[in-house]
Amino acid sequence: MSLLDVRKLRIAYDDDPVVDGLSFSIEAGESVGLVGESGSGKTQTALALLGLLPDTATAGGSIRFDGRELLGARETELDRLRAVRLSMVFQDPARALNPYLRIGDQLRHILVAHGICAGRVATARAVEMLDRVGLPDAKRQSRAFAHQLSGGMRQRAMIAAALIAGPDLLVADEPTTALDVTVQAQILELLEEIRDDTALLLITHDLGVVAGHCERMLVIKEGRLLESGTTRAVFEAPETPYTAALIAAAPRLATGAGDSAGALLVSAAGVCVSYPETRRRRLEAVKNVDLSIKTAETVAIVGESGSGKSSLARALLGLEVAHSGTFRLRGARLAADLGERPRATRRELQLVFQDPQTSLNPQMRVGRIVSEPLAVHEPELDGRAANERVERMLDLVGLGTGFLHRYPHELSGGEAQRVAIARALINEPSLLVCDEALAALDGTVRAQILSLLRDIQRRTQLSMLFISHDLGIVSSISHRVFVMYLGRVVESAASRSIFERPRHPYTRALIDAVPVPDPGRLPRRKPLPGDAPSILSPPPGCPFHPRCAFAEARCAVEFPEQLDIESTTVSCLRAREIDLRNGESVL
Amino acid sequence: MSTAATRIFAHARANATVMFSGGILVALALIALVLPWLSPNSYLQTDFDLIREAPGLRGMHWFGTDDLGRDLLVRTMMGLRFTLVIAIVASLVSLVIGVLYGAFAGYVGGRVDAVMMRIVDALYALPFIFLVILLMVVFGGNFFLIFVAIGAINWLDMARIVRGQTLSLRERAFVEAARLNGVSTARIVLRHIAPNLIGVVVVYLTLTIPQAILVESFLSFLGLGIQEPRTSLGALVQIGVAEMESAPWLLLIPGGLLALILLCFNFLGDGLRDVFDARQLR
Numbered sequence: 001m002s003l004l005d006v007r008k009l010r011i012a013y014d015d016d017p018v019v020d021g022l023s024f025s026i027e028a029g030e031s032v033g034l035v036g037e038s039g040s041g042k043t044q045t046a047l048a049l050l051g052l053l054p055d056t057a058t059a060g061g062s063i064r065f066d067g068r069e070l071l072g073a074r075e076t077e078l079d080r081l082r083a084v085r086l087s088m089v090f091q092d093p094a095r096a097l098n099p100y101l102r103i104g105d106q107l108r109h110i111l112v113a114h115g116i117c118a119g120r121v122a123t124a125r126a127v128e129m130l131d132r133v134g135l136p137d138a139k140r141q142s143r144a145f146a147h148q149l150s151g152g153m154r155q156r157a158m159i160a161a162a163l164i165a166g167p168d169l170l171v172a173d174e175p176t177t178a179l180d181v182t183v184q185a186q187i188l189e190l191l192e193e194i195r196d197d198t199a200l201l202l203i204t205h206d207l208g209v210v211a212g213h214c215e216r217m218l219v220i221k222e223g224r225l226l227e228s229g230t231t232r233a234v235f236e237a238p239e240t241p242y243t244a245a246l247i248a249a250a251p252r253l254a255t256g257a258g259d260s261a262g263a264l265l266v267s268a269a270g271v272c273v274s275y276p277e278t279r280r281r282r283l284e285a286v287k288n289v290d291l292s293i294k295t296a297e298t299v300a301i302v303g304e305s306g307s308g309k310s311s312l313a314r315a316l317l318g319l320e321v322a323h324s325g326t327f328r329l330r331g332a333r334l335a336a337d338l339g340e341r342p343r344a345t346r347r348e349l350q351l352v353f354q355d356p357q358t359s360l361n362p363q364m365r366v367g368r369i370v371s372e373p374l375a376v377h378e379p380e381l382d383g384r385a386a387n388e389r390v391e392r393m394l395d396l397v398g399l400g401t402g403f404l405h406r407y408p409h410e411l412s413g414g415e416a417q418r419v420a421i422a423r424a425l426i427n428e429p430s431l432l433v434c435d436e437a438l439a440a441l442d443g444t445v446r447a448q449i450l451s452l453l454r455d456i457q458r459r460t461q462l463s464m465l466f467i468s469h470d471l472g473i474v475s476s477i478s479h480r481v482f483v484m485y486l487g488r489v490v491e492s493a494a495s496r497s498i499f500e501r502p503r504h505p506y507t508r509a510l511i512d513a514v515p516v517p518d519p520g521r522l523p524r525r526k527p528l529p530g531d532a533p534s535i536l537s538p539p540p541g542c543p544f545h546p547r548c549a550f551a552e553a554r555c556a557v558e559f560p561e562q563l564d565i566e567s568t569t570v571s572c573l574r575a576r577e578i579d580l581r582n583g584e585s586v587l
Numbered sequence: 588m589s590t591a592a593t594r595i596f597a598h599a600r601a602n603a604t605v606m607f608s609g610g611i612l613v614a615l616a617l618i619a620l621v622l623p624w625l626s627p628n629s630y631l632q633t634d635f636d637l638i639r640e641a642p643g644l645r646g647m648h649w650f651g652t653d654d655l656g657r658d659l660l661v662r663t664m665m666g667l668r669f670t671l672v673i674a675i676v677a678s679l680v681s682l683v684i685g686v687l688y689g690a691f692a693g694y695v696g697g698r699v700d701a702v703m704m705r706i707v708d709a710l711y712a713l714p715f716i717f718l719v720i721l722l723m724v725v726f727g728g729n730f731f732l733i734f735v736a737i738g739a740i741n742w743l744d745m746a747r748i749v750r751g752q753t754l755s756l757r758e759r760a761f762v763e764a765a766r767l768n769g770v771s772t773a774r775i776v777l778r779h780i781a782p783n784l785i786g787v788v789v790v791y792l793t794l795t796i797p798q799a800i801l802v803e804s805f806l807s808f809l810g811l812g813i814q815e816p817r818t819s820l821g822a823l824v825q826i827g828v829a830e831m832e833s834a835p836w837l838l839l840i841p842g843g844l845l846a847l848i849l850l851c852f853n854f855l856g857d858g859l860r861d862v863f864d865a866r867q868l869r
Contacts, residue, residue: 359760363782373768
């Protein structure tokens, strides 16, 4: 008998099925990946397994856990099962943890509520569990509140809470989607290590994650099971074209887009961006950064959150004021503050945001959203000419004129992002900044948007600046890559040399952190340990040395100046001695 | 704006509380408008045969008559007219001042915001009711002044609420996109900020209207509001209190109607809040 047996599960809202006849089973101790794009019903399935569906949902079929029927079971019965035998890790640990309880107490309550142990023993077990999930100084951290921990540490605490009572099945719903790639690698590693004989149902849209961490996988689409089998078999010979497309769309490390030899378009010299932290101190988000972007070139800035990559891009756009350094556009100096830039320059630099939904005014129709910039910069255009331009633009981004009268909430994520791109491109800018613009999108949609942007670039000589924490996403499109760490550029080079011959250990770690959709490529390298230190108190010497596998004594003292090695600029004391190509080839 | 309004209406229709309380209010407003025309009695006319007549059918005085023999039904409707007009106009005054003030302070931010909001704080600290009473005593029961006085109290809350909402809207990506494109500040406030404020503003408005009604009633009750022979629900209640023992209907009918209107507006506000929550204005 299987540990979990789901038969003909059907979940509907107002007779609208989101899951329709889904059947699968999980054996004890097994790790299974449930893969689907947004709207495929994967989260609804997870909620149904734990009896957490909202009252508005109707569920049919059967979910048998260890022989017991869960659908329609009484709440008291479910309460006895949850946490003890059946447990869940949510996508956003910031919301899943109680903000008013100390982390240690939240774990302790689980033990006490289920009568496992109490008092000092429970407190000690909570601390021990937090230590096992890798919370540094667990005893002290167990007294912390959720907001005092970083995203990665919060997710570790969440995993500790889910596993403390030793459940038989752990359901993890997109446990790493809200995290940096480096932290994602740590968390996935941790789940693998710590679950012992707990079975794992890992729900994700990322095939790279499944490839590395699941024995079997299930592919669902529109609430139906399309395909299931061992991960290796599905990857090697997908049965349905949909699965094949999903696998093809998963981000892989590519050699980059080759070289580009346009004229210099935008340059930044010695840029510093800081925010007031306290009255005395300023938080230096970007420190002395140089950057250049050529016409028709795509440049990527990559780094973990807090590396200053977004601040740099926002300063370039004038949305943040750089407190020193200069930006130039075709040699002409740009005012630091957006308000002081003339209109003609404003139209040249455009931005596409991370979350397509919040970047569109919910009260405006698509037509007006796209035409607004046009009205500002070319007020002389009459209604018909403006409409034509808008229609042509929608056509360019792959949306028909049928979208003109839709509201943003009537669009899918990919469609909304296309509208945002249309708005950014309607005035024919010379540089398009994409700030994590692909992070919120499904794999196949992401691939479509990437090829759309590439296509537009070829036609219009557009330059692009991609900001991302994930090297995998930007690898195929970028000509050059800047790697940032704690506000500084630690390595910059042509894409090809970044991937073929990384020279900074941090770059290497970012490359390794990309989940590769190839089940054969195991075992992986150890993920980068810990979180990026606070930018308020960067470590002395090389800022990266506490996490660096290659650090020596001098790294803790000496600050690494920039070195030029062949065509790469790198800030590492040992750049000339260490060879980061070792082991398997990256590509 | 109009499209936003139709969407809001479509959602509101699905909400029973909104439809029910809104329906009662609309019906009452229509009755107040039409009934004084239809009734054979006028609000000025004294019926010397039937003074302090209890509610009934005699002389078509369905709600009875007051101590001067005037028809209470017509007078109540005249009072209702005045109360509704003053509440709505005063709320509109507070809406316009409050939204513009709050949205501007919130959007511009920084020092301007700090100064503007400190002014609001300072105005809060003034004992406004006494100020209003003083104004009324000096200028008499001026119709116009009542609007101004009530609006001047209510806009402070509206400004605070709108500013708070604007502060969060200002950080939204679509506002940044507009700024990047060089859209002017006035246009951003009018086209990007204001339409997204509708939710909070409409809900808050349904809560300020009863507040305005109460202030007006209070002033009239003190004899500082509307002057005879014109009347409002508050003024009618004042007379009713004096006659409470001999003619209780003079208190119960206008008082009950006042309570009903206040309840309806409060339910309407609650219902609208649900409507906007469900829509989750993003």
